[in-house]
Every structure is written in structure tokens, then in C-alpha cells.
Amino acid sequence: MKNLLIVVMVFGLAIQVQAQDSIAAQVSGVVSDAVDRQPIPGVNIYWQGTTQGVVSDADGSYSIEVSVPLPAALVFSHVGFQTEIFNIIRPAADFNIAFKSSLEIGTVDISERRETFTFSSASTIHTEAINRGVLRKAACCNLSESFETTASVDVVLNDAVTGARKIQMLGLEGVYVQNLFEGIPFSRGLGNVLGFDQIPGPWINEIQLTKGVGSAINGYESMTGQINLEFLPSDGEEVLHADIFASNQARYEANAIWNKNLSERWSTALFAGVHTQQMKVDQNDDGFLDMPLREGVKLMNRWKYSGDRLRSHIVAKYTSEERTAGQTGFNRSEDLGTTDAYGFGMDYQQAEVLAKLGILSLAREDRSVGITGIYSYTDVDTYFGMRRYTGIQHNARLNAIFQTKFAQYSDHGIAAGVHYLYDDYNEALDDSVFTRTEQVPGIFAEYTYERPRFTAVAGARTDFHNLYGTQFSPRLHLKYNLKPLTTLRTTAGRGFRSANVYADQLGLLASSRQIRVLENPGAESSWNTGVSFMHKFELGKRDAVFNMDYYYTAFENQLVVDRDFDAGQLLFYNLQGQSFAHSFQTDFQAELVKGLGAKVSYKYQDVQMDYISGRLDKPMIPRHRALFNVGYTSPNGNWYLDFTTNWYGTSRLPDTAGNPEEFRIAERSDSFFILNSQVTRVIHNFEIYVGAENLGNFIQSNAIIDAENPFGSNFDASMIYGPLNGRTFYIGARLKLKTKKS
Numbered sequence: 001m002k003n004l005l006i007v008v009m010v011f012g013l014a015i016q017v018q019a020q021d022s023i024a025a026q027v028s029g030v031v032s033d034a035v036d037r038q039p040i041p042g043v044n045i046y047w048q049g050t051t052q053g054v055v056s057d058a059d060g061s062y063s064i065e066v067s068v069p070l071p072a073a074l075v076f077s078h079v080g081f082q083t084e085i086f087n088i089i090r091p092a093a094d095f096n097i098a099f100k101s102s103l104e105i106g107t108v109d110i111s112e113r114r115e116t117f118t119f120s121s122a123s124t125i126h127t128e129a130i131n132r133g134v135l136r137k138a139a140c141c142n143l144s145e146s147f148e149t150t151a152s153v154d155v156v157l158n159d160a161v162t163g164a165r166k167i168q169m170l171g172l173e174g175v176y177v178q179n180l181f182e183g184i185p186f187s188r189g190l191g192n193v194l195g196f197d198q199i200p201g202p203w204i205n206e207i208q209l210t211k212g213v214g215s216a217i218n219g220y221e222s223m224t225g226q227i228n229l230e231f232l233p234s235d236g237e238e239v240l241h242a243d244i245f246a247s248n249q250a251r252y253e254a255n256a257i258w259n260k261n262l263s264e265r266w267s268t269a270l271f272a273g274v275h276t277q278q279m280k281v282d283q284n285d286d287g288f289l290d291m292p293l294r295e296g297v298k299l300m301n302r303w304k305y306s307g308d309r310l311r312s313h314i315v316a317k318y319t320s321e322e323r324t325a326g327q328t329g330f331n332r333s334e335d336l337g338t339t340d341a342y343g344f345g346m347d348y349q350q351a352e353v354l355a356k357l358g359i360l361s362l363a364r365e366d367r368s369v370g371i372t373g374i375y376s377y378t379d380v381d382t383y384f385g386m387r388r389y390t391g392i393q394h395n396a397r398l399n400a401i402f403q404t405k406f407a408q409y410s411d412h413g414i415a416a417g418v419h420y421l422y423d424d425y426n427e428a429l430d431d432s433v434f435t436r437t438e439q440v441p442g443i444f445a446e447y448t449y450e451r452p453r454f455t456a457v458a459g460a461r462t463d464f465h466n467l468y469g470t471q472f473s474p475r476l477h478l479k480y481n482l483k484p485l486t487t488l489r490t491t492a493g494r495g496f497r498s499a500n501v502y503a504d505q506l507g508l509l510a511s512s513r514q515i516r517v518l519e520n521p522g523a524e525s526s527w528n529t530g531v532s533f534m535h536k537f538e539l540g541k542r543d544a545v546f547n548m549d550y551y552y553t554a555f556e557n558q559l560v561v562d563r564d565f566d567a568g569q570l571l572f573y574n575l576q577g578q579s580f581a582h583s584f585q586t587d588f589q590a591e592l593v594k595g596l597g598a599k600v601s602y603k604y605q606d607v608q609m610d611y612i613s614g615r616l617d618k619p620m621i622p623r624h625r626a627l628f629n630v631g632y633t634s635p636n637g638n639w640y641l642d643f644t645t646n647w648y649g650t651s652r653l654p655d656t657a658g659n660p661e662e663f664r665i666a667e668r669s670d671s672f673f674i675l676n677s678q679v680t681r682v683i684h685n686f687e688i689y690v691g692a693e694n695l696g697n698f699i700q701s702n703a704i705i706d707a708e709n710p711f712g713s714n715f716d717a718s719m720i721y722g723p724l725n726g727r728t729f730y731i732g733a734r735l736k737l738k739t740k741k742s
């Protein structure tokens with residue numbers, strides 16, 4: 001009897017120890033909505049790479065046994081919410097998750113939303129996210145002015161009269177970057193005439209910069225990268241955003257955004273922006289306005305429906321802008337069409353409708369069908385002295401995609417779909433008329449393999465272009481976690497696009513050069529390969545991140561814009577030979593002390609092309625570029641101080657040896673610094689900020705060749721590598737009012 005009692009006690013103790021071990025070896029918590037903090041039942045929670053998972057209860061609670069060796073990836077997925085993956089190092093009893101609603105059809109990028117660090121360790125493709133906190137550091141007021149704190153994108157003036165800014169990425173023009181409106185390709189062709197000036201910065205919630213070829217799902221035009229814009233959401237809290245801006249050069253801008261929940265399923269948002277600048281400024285005393293006089297309005301209305309199995313977005317957008325520039329004494333009503341004074345004018349009108357539709361499977365939550373579409377109408381009417389350019393573009397695009405996993409908790413996923421693009425151009429330069437219609441049906445597929453430390457995304461698309469024939473574009477993206485916070489990525493793929501001779505290079509019309517298009521442009525196509533390394537670590541018990549990447553772009557064909565053959569001519573022809581770009585960049589970000597963050601970046605670019613006259617560096621692209629940014633946030637969050645220095649090295653300038661000696665320029669540009677600073681004071685829901693741009697007052701000298709004789713044979717206002725606007729001071733205010741919580 002005594003022995004039996006001992007056996008029972010030992011057996012009971014073993015059961016108790018086993019139970020304690022079982023309880024300890026679990027991860028448990030509550031899953032809730034990030035907006036209203038309400039619990040979410042029915043969330044799938046499973047260990048990546050296994051079929052072992054649980055579902056959250058009616059109160060959002062869950063508990064999953066640790067059945068795999070740690071560290072391991074724990075996946076949280078639910079219909080209509082972003083899938084979240086967490087690296088679990090040890091069991092936890094209060095691992096609570098805040099889910100964010102999403103209808104991101106056709107994109108594979110998931111970026112961290114932190115104001116200090118912008119590089120994502122979660123996305124398969126190398127991504128840098130510029131969130132709203134970083135965007136507030138920019139002075140104002142449109143998207144082209146929102147890249148001041150990143151070295152990944154260079155923003156430069158297009159010419160000395162239009163005031164339009166163009167971007168450069170991986171050492172190449174922004175036309176090789178695909179622009180996405182929350183996953184929908186937009187802003188192409190004539191829509192790029194204004195560049196990113198047409199998108200108000202205060203409308204943006206986050207910008208995601210993806211280097212290299214993008215996902216095959218989003219289209220064939222991402223040759224050097226993608227820029228995906230996420231606008232302020234229209235669901236969640238009912239909020240009124242308002243902001244105003246004024247500079248010492250009489251530039252005034254204002255924006256208002258109003259979110260309204262109409263019902264449990266329907267919500268809408270209204271976006272409105274106006275701007276004007278009517279002061280004539282000529283700080284370099286060349287007789288030309290440094291920046292054009294302008295006024296415009298931008299409107300957008302978005303509707304969102306969130307059903308149990310059906311999600312949709314509909315967005316309507318309208319942009320109107322007028323610009324006038326040229327000589328300070330130009331008067332449109334008196335001088336247009338004469339040689340009395342040189343003037344520039346632009347009337348830009350664009351209307352767009354974008355739509356998304358997500359259909360979620362009743363049988364499998366990992367299956368969905370997504371349909372996206374866009375229609376845009378763009379009308380551009382410009383004049384450059386006696387030269388006139390007009391263009392009208394109708395653009396439509398439809399994309400349908402089916403996504404699923406091989407099994408509900410499988411590591412293998414597949415996405416496949418069809419695509420159709422329609423483009424109709426009607427352009428005229430003086431008395432010459434150019435028309436073309438593009439119709440491009442296509443098919444695509446993308447396979448994803450996910451493990452805790454390794455992810456592979458392999459995709460390909462075939463597009464049947466009515467002008468350029470069948471185009472095949474394979475894409476491959478690999479990601480490997482050397483350690484939980486150390487990531488190695490590599491990418492390779494092909495992309496192509498249609499060249500737009502005048503719309504892509506509109507600023508080059510601001511000269512007296514004779515324009516010669518030697519042959520019909522072919523499709524521009526290139527191969528891009530790249531590798532990146534990112535490491536997050538602690539520096540003095542505070543977070544830090546180091547990033548390094550290298551990308552190589554090699555063109556199969558490219559539209560060559562030749563300003564070197566003859567100083568009096570502008571030639572366009574297809575590439576005969578080689579054209580390539582090497583881009584190397586390294587970044588270091590750290591929180592030095594509490595509230596004080598710093599970022600240092602360096603970029604090296606080697607971009608060369610074979611011209612008729614031989615191989616040359618592409619003009620106006622600096623080989624060396626550096627950035628330093630430091631920002632301080634007070635402990636109570638009421639003060640923000642920010643200072644940014646951008647340094648641009650020298651670049652090759654087009655050959656002007658054929659000009660008379662007094663109208664020749666140097667072979668290389670000057671190197672220069674651009675210094676910006678801003679101070680923000682926060683008072684509850686109200687912010688007021690003051691700042692200055694170009695504190696060093698650097699202005700490109702002799703920006704316009706033969707500015708005194710703009711109708712002569714030597715006039716050229718397209719040789720721009722630096723700023724024309726000197727030191728500028730500004731003040732602004734932001735207001736955010738919560739009208740009602742959903």
C-alpha cells in the first residue's frame with residue numbers, strides 16, 4: 001500500500017510538471033483591431049512552414065503551443081487585414097496583436113511604420129518607407145519636395161523656365177520608375193509632364209520606395225524601381241485635416257482632408273488643395289523668372305466599402321494648373337506670338353478614376369480575386385517662346401489577379417492574372433502632328449515560397465504589344481535572414497516601357513536647338529540586378545540600422561537624347577551600343593540619445609551611354625552624393641527640430657564647344673550643398689512650423705546660355721544641374737480634428 005501511494009504521488013507530480021511545461025511552452029494573447037481596439041475573432045494563427053495553427057476566440061484571445069524550435073516565425077492572418085509575421089524568440093503569455101485593415105491588391109511590399117527608421121526588414125523586396133512623421137520634416141507642399149531626407153531619390157529641376165522637377169533613381173531618370181497609387185500604376189506619359197508636383201504632400205500617409213525591378217504583378221514598367229503612394233485612409237476615425245503654407249516669395253498653399261463614415265460598411269474622404277505664386281523673383285539677375293507664376297487646384301474623392309467578403313475602393317481625382325514664366329517683362333496678352341519678350345506657358349488638365357475590387361473566398365481565407373482599373377484623361381497645352389507643344393492622352397488599364405496558397409498554412413503561394421493597357425496619344429509640335437495608339441494585353445504569374453529565414457518570389461509576365469511585339473519580363477527576388485535582424489536580399493529581372501519623345505523631355509524645348517528625331521523610337525528595355533544588406537542592432541542600448549545596396553542596370557535598347565553631337569541640335573535616336581548604370585548606396589541611422597536621431601547616407605553612381613560621338617557619362621548626374629539628417633523630438637513631444645544637408649558632387653555637362661566662345665560653359669558642374677532646417681511646435685491637435693530652404697543660398701551661375709537673346713541661335717535654358725531659387729523662408733500650420741469615432 002505504501003509503495004502504491006508513492007507511485008501515485010510520483011505519477012501525479014510528473015503530470016503536474018508536464019502540465020506546467022505545456023503551459024510555459026505557449027504563446028498567447030489577444031488580437032484586436034488597430035483602429036477601434038475591438039477584439040477580432042477567427043484570426044488564423046500558425047507557425048510558418050507547418051500546418052499547426054489555431055483560431056482566435058470570440059473575444060480575440062488565442063493560445064498556441066510552441067511545437068517548433070525557437071526562434072520561429074508566427075503568422076497572423078485574417079480576411080481584410082494585413083498578414084503579420086513575428087519572429088518568436090521565447091514563449092510569451094501576453095503577446096497582443098493590433099491588426100490593421102488592408103485592401104492591398106497586387107503589391108508585395110510590407111513596410112515598418114516607424115518615424116526613426118525607414119528601411120524595412122519585413123518586405124521581400126528592398127523597400128524604404130517614408131512615413132507621415134518623416135514627411136512632416138519637408139517644407140511643403142507636393143510629392144516632389146518629399147524626398148529631402150532620403151538619398152535614394154534625387155529631385156532636380158528639369159529646366160530653367162517650367163519649374164517642373166524630375167526625379168532620378170539608381171542614377172537614371174524617373175521615367176524608368178513605376179509610380180503606383182496604392183498598388184495601381186498611374187502617372188505615365190503626359191501625366192509625367194508636371195512630375196510629382198501634381199500630388200500634394202499633405203495627402204500622403206506613406207511613400208514606399210522599392211529599388212530594382214518590382215513585382216511582376218504590378219506591370220512591366222518598373223525598370224529601376226517603384227514608388228508606391230499610400231494616401232490618408234478614408235475609414236476609421238472621422239477626422240478633419242487642414243494645413244496652410246506661406247513663403248517669403250509669396251507662395252501660398254492650402255489643403256483640407258475630411259474623412260466621413262457613412263455606415264458600418266461605407267466611408268468616404270474628400271481631398272482638396274489650392275496653390276498660387278504670383279511674385280516675380282529673379283535672384284540671379286539673368287532677366288528670367290527663377291520660378292514660374294502659377295495657380296492651380298487639386299481635388300480627390302475616395303469611397304470605400306468593407307463587406308464580409310467584398311471590399312472595394314473608388315477614387316476620382318482632378319488636377320488643374322496654369323504656369324507662366326520666361327523673361328520678367330513678358331506679358332502674355334501682348335507678347336505671345338511675337339519676339340518682343342520670351343515667355344513660357346502651360347495649361348495642364350487631368351481627370352482620373354481609379355478602382356479596386358477584392359472578392360474573398362468563402363471556402364478559403366487565403367484565396368482572393370482582385371481587380372484594379374484606371375482611366376485617365378490628360379490635356380497639356382504649352383508654349384516656349386515661338387515654339388508650341390500640345391498633347392492629349394487617354395489611358396486605361398485593367399488588371400485581374402487570383403491569389404492562393406497551395407494549402408491553408410502552406411509555405412507555397414501563387415498569384416496569376418491578366419492585364420490590359422490602352423494608350424492613345426495625340427501630340428503636336430508646331431506644325432507637326434504625332435499620334436499613336438498602344439494596346440497591350442498580357443498575362444502574368446508569381447510564385448512565393450516563405451520560410452522563417454528564407455523567402456523567394458519568382459514571377460514572369462508576357463505582354464503582347466501591338467507596336468513592339470511580344471515582350472517577356474522575368475523577375476526574381478530572394479531574401480535570407482542571416483540573423484533575426486540581419487537581412488540579405490538579391491533581385492534580378494527585365495522591364496520595358498514606351499518612350500515619349502516630347503512628354504518625357506519637355507523641358508528640353510526651352511532652347512533654340514533644332515530638334516531632330518532620327519528614327520521611330522523602339523521599346524526601351526533593360527535588365528536590372530541588385531543586392532542589398534541590412535543590419536539592425538543596438539548602439540549604446542539604442543536602436544540603429546545599417547544598410548548597403550548595389551544595383552546594375554543594363555539597357556537592351558534606350559531612346560538616346562543627344563545634346564553633345566552639335567550644340568545647335570537636339571537628337572533623338574535608338575541606342576546603338578551600350579548604356580548602363582552602376583549605383584552603390586550605404587546608409588546609417590541611429591538614435592544617438594533619447595529623442596535625437598541621425599541619418600548619414602552616401603551614394604556613388606556611374607552612368608554611361610554610347611552616343612554618336614562615343615561613350616560618355618550621362619550629363620547632369622553626379623557621381624557622388626551624400627546626405628546628413630539630424631532630428632530632435634522633445635520628451636513631451638511638443639517640439640520637433642530638424643536639419644538636413646544634401647551634398648551633390650560634380651557632373652558632366654553637355655558639350656558646347658560648337659558655340660561662340662562667350663556662350664560656352666564648363667565641362668563639369670560645380671559641387672554644392674543644400675541646407676534645410678525646420679522647427680515645429682505642437683499644441684494639442686495644432687502644429688505650427690517655421691523653416692528655411694537652401695540656407696547656404698547656392699544658385700547655379702549662368703543657368704541660361706545667352707539669356708539676353710532668347711530668340712537667337714545660342715539660347716539654351718535646359719542646362720540645369722542645381723537650384724535657381726535662393727534662400728527661402730516659410731511658415732505653416734497643421735490642424736487635425738477628430739469629429740467622430742467609428
